[in-house]
Amino acid sequence: MNTLRRILFWLVVGLTAVFLLLPTLIIVPMSFTTTQTLEFPPVGFTLEWYGKVLGASDWQAALFNSLVVAFAAAILATVIGTAAALALHAYNFLGKTVVMGLLLSPMVTPVIVLAVGMYMVFSGWGLVATRAGLVFAHTVLAIPFVVVSVLASSRMVNPSLAPASLGLGASRWFTFRRVTLPLIMPGVLSGAVFAFITSWDEVVIALFLADAQTRTVPIMIWNQVRTNLDPATAAVAAILIVLSALGVLLSHKFREARS
Amino acid sequence: MTVSTNDRRESVTAGPLSRVSPAFWLIAPSVLFLALFFLFPLLKLVAISLPGGSMEYYDQIFTTPVFLRVIGETFRVSLIVTAVTVAIAYPYAYAMAHGSRATLLVLTVALLIPFWVSLLLRSFSWIVLLQNTGLINDFLIAAGLIDRPVRLIRTPLGVIIGMVHILLPYAVLPLYTVMKKIDLRLMEASSICGASWLRGFARIYFPMSLPGVAASAILAFTLALGFYITPALLGSPRDMMIAQMIAGQFNEQLNFGLGAALAVVLMVLTAMAFGLFGAARTALQMRGRRKGEI
């Protein structure tokens, strides 16, 4: 009875783990298939699909757009979010809970709502079909991640270090540059990676704000998936997954440096 | 104004601009940015949904069967997905919380790998897996469970599978956090008191894990309400969820007022679900208080 329960339990847990991993794990092998349709298990081995994708001008343009938008959004979100997190950590002020709520709420707002709202407002401001519009929208999504990450790392910093530096006669700016910032750097960098990936993977808002000139890689994938499934899509997906994995490793390294 | 090193700190607050706390200058950019690019768009939606203060769009939503059916379908799918997700997440989180270090490592990696792969790619992968010539159908046929491919894509089942997959990590983490704090020696205490494993689980472990179940269910449900990509790729237009309906109003019908009203409805539903979370937590605490009598 006891043994049966144990076997059943681990069976369920094991199957759940397989369920979690399966969709991710099949994508990369599928991209090497020699067939014209997506097959798993893949047939043969070819890099043709990668060549096709990387050689196509529309994919190249989308890749360029994605990189520009993700870098810009990551930098903007990191600067704005880090400043806010520092204030939330170091000061007590009126309405702090409200500010905190505001900073985190993009994380729980349905993206479709944000997408249509931004579409309406941005079209009035001439930001639709521009990279700037995408950057601002993705920055909104990314700010909560930066705030959470930086807050987490500032909580680990000895709170008497900054007053000590001030007490030694250092200015606030000097203290920030030489004491506070180096200590919270792991959190800032890992927040930046989060921000980058948020933008890199974002599709719903981009669907509303981008046009043929400013479209990003996720939109290309979306269109592919909706029209014809071919192994080229798997090739792009594999590239994206590898990049995400690099990002995770990077942020993990930063977080390790923290401890 | 002569400044010596000793009173440099005073001097910082001496100028007229510096009278304001540095917290203000650190906070201002984020608040301003979010007010402009986050709050304003949301308020704009509310404004568009109430042309001249008229509630016509809301009347239309709550009296037209099509809209009511979509809202109902959204609730139905979200509830099913939540129930399935939490049911699967529970043993998984239990294994993470009480298993060996190696188990924890393996299960965490299995949990986080998909977490980092975008939802679009995972939905794409499910299309390949669930299609008639896909791995799942091949497997079921090979196992002799079916003899012809079963239609899985463009069905509610496909949507549920895809959504559960995406929500699982979100559901596991709060459960894991709560379960990690439950001392398994309480189960030993229960068994030495004469209770079978099942009774101990029902009377001791499960009640103690309830805050985690509540957190994980509300989180899954709230996120499920707003799903767009997964139902759009894996579901059929007949079983549309509210997010698809909103997108449709803006993309195809070009009925911005109605779309905005639907978006506001979704926003309110999401906020209510989160409110429920707070209420559930309080209720659980109250129950703990009131359980004075045997």
Add this chain to the structure above:
Amino acid sequence: MNAALQNTAGTAMKLEGVSKLYGSVKALDNVSFELRKGEFLTMLGPSGSGKTTSLRAIAGFIQPSAGRLLIDGRDMTAVPPQKRNIGMMFQDYALFPHMTVLENIGYPLETRGIKRAEREKRGMEMLEIVGLAHCAKRYPKEMSGGQQQRVALARALVFKPDIVLLDEPMAALDKKLRGQMQIEIMHITRQVGATVVSVTHDQEEALVMSDRIAIFKDGRLEQIGTPHELYLQPRSEFVADFIGEANLLRGVVHPAGDEIVVEGDGWKANLPKDDPRSVSIATAQKACVVLRPERIHAVPAGSGAPNEGVGVIEDKIYLGVEYRLVVRMNDGGKVNLRSRDVATIAGMQAGDRIGMAWTADDIVVIGA
């Protein structure tokens, strides 16, 4: 068959050659002993000695790799914990945090299918006994450590279990409470007539509470007996050192006429040849003499007594009722001595030579 039955009369539990292996590590090595009905037995030993493993094996939380466990004459080795009718007080009490005190105590009755009214009645009776009747509706976290312990004890006793297990009962209490709770737990368990097995690494606690003590070392049962027996007749240096204060003098064995002599540098101990202790070391080359500090008499150096040692006083401490002396022997070893013989000791100074005398009855000899 008949003899076996007679042996188990009055026996609450019996361990027969119980061993537990973790990989190649022997956590328990062939442990056998009996527990008598109504007695308070303490398993005493340093950490890793196997006492906790024994307790968990008795409870049923771990399965022995070999051996049998009999409770009331029945083989319980493979029976799950919930069917053993054993009560247990856990080290950190393991009270159910989401249940009130009365619900906690009622839980073992609930699992036995006893109705709520009866549960409450018996729970309250138990709470009266532990002196917490006014706390019935409180939650564990609203109570002090000492109170929680009494609740845990009440939960372990309420269903009149065959055996009650106490896992390091004093570990979670502060020092001041310990002495008080030791007496109280002893009283309560006697009052309800419980058979108790306790685990501790604190020898004082074991001495205060127990009818018998089982001393564990390296997974083996070293010796079992009443505190008195263990103190007077330790069978190993480990036991001698673990129970009470002991001076261990190691020397060479040789016969001399109708006596056996254990002799070291500057001391010797004589035993009559027909003494059972002599028999036990008759064939040994070396032996260890256990000298309790209070059994040594201070005498002027070189008095020539048959049982005597000489050394130099290193420290002399006056404690009101007695003196404590630390004496350095010729081989550099130290001997502690306690004496109320003010007349002899008052005049001695640190650095003086001193003689120490004892009789054959004052010592224990352990063959090495």
